[in-house]
Amino acid sequence: MSNTPVIAAVDGSEHSLRALEWARKEAVRHGCGLLVAHVLPDHAQLYAGRRASLHDASEPQEIPDPVRDWVRSLLGADGPELPEGVAYEALEGSVPEALRVIGSRARMLVMGSRGRGGFASLLLGSSSRAVASTAACPVVVVPHAERGAADTDADTDAEQSAGRVVVGLHAAETPEDVLTFAFTEAAVRGTTVQVVSAYAIPPSPTLVIDSPFAVIPPEGLADEGDGVPAEREMLRSQTERLAPLRERFPDVPVEQAAVPGDPAGRLVIASRAAALVVVGRHHPRRTAMSLAIGSVAHAVLHHAHGPVAVVPTLKDDV
Structure with a gap:
């Protein structure tokens, strides 16, 4: 420590x-x-x-x-x-x-x-x-x-310790510092990390954006599964990106969720049942000294129902 x-x-x-x-x-x-x-x-x-x-x-x-x-x-x-x-x-x-x-x-x-x-x-x-x-x-x-979350009368100790740690992940862009922070926080709480990634889909009259999203374990990603292609590909990318974190934090349970729609909106929804939501601060293509906070972090900070951790990129070479 x-x-x-x-x-x-x-x-x-x-x-x-x-x-x-x-x-x-x-x-x-x-x-x-x-x-x-x-x-x-x-x-x-x-x-x-x-x-x-x-x-x-x-x-x-x-x-x-x-x-x-x-x-x-x-x-x-x-x-x-x-x-x-x-x-x-x-x-x-x-x-x-x-x-x-x-x-x-x-x-x-x-x-x-x-x-x-x-x-x-x-x-x-x-x-x-x-x-x-x-x-x-x-x-x-x-x-x-x-x-605060919908149950505003809940005991604050239970609220802070029982909920999962939610982290927003773009498999190709989210810095390692963000994931490490989320897994470390889950480890000290003895709770689960829920990894949420969002993908864009064409508009559909039958799509309900605010519907609950499914959480799929890695073993549920066999080829014969019934997920939509974009969802399945995102879950596979998540699994590959998370493999080193699973090795470093073997006692931390992991839930993976690939959901349609806006990533910030999905993280705000997930914040209702979370002890902590973790987001990265900068888009990695910006310079390390950029003062602009990313759009997802900005929206989650404004609307989340619980604590939000904004994690900077701590390495200049990202």
Whole structure:
């Protein structure tokens, strides 16, 4: 296990509370540290600059930070199970840039879908989108309660541990980092990876796009099967691409699904019963330093019913 921590980005809002709780459980699962990061608001940053420039010994040494006190109260001795190492860090600068920098030393960075300053109607806040688009580490965005799965009264512990890990796969283009992240997350949860690929088909008056899709094990891909050619070919491509992952993670059950229609829409549907949805950030044909998030990742971030991990390409030669 790497010593790199899980980082939770917080601002004292209800959205960041959900992110903090998700990150706490994730750090416990991985046996790594938890770093809670708060980007100070503008007025606190101005106060810190004024104090530093005046060198006034009468000024308090510690910048007032209500969020730090809030975090301490939540993670105190009487609180939930904690990972072995928990730290808090106040950051200065813009939210996206400060989190991008600190994320360079993280296993993953976890944040809420909206911050304290976001409009209530927004599905995804600008800071969450910017960090997911630029961070060097995987970014997990935890949606606010209104976007939760249909069973909103479900116990959150069961919701986070019982569901499968869903990963979107384009067999020829999805980077290995995305698959490795998904299988690792399934392994620490003791759950299944469901691999979803979508294929385009000609319009048909009998096609119902929102119908449930079939999950087919590799042994069901014999030549005498009755799947449509596009579906069967995609499942075969999946099986070939997943073979090295199955060898590396022999204890992780795998479900394969090849479905007609839009990949983002299918992943959003699958998110209703998932503990985590994993998507790649960039189309591999773009440059490694591209700031544009892929269309599938963008749509899933906006509409998924549960946490979404956006995984960057970590190798420059992809």
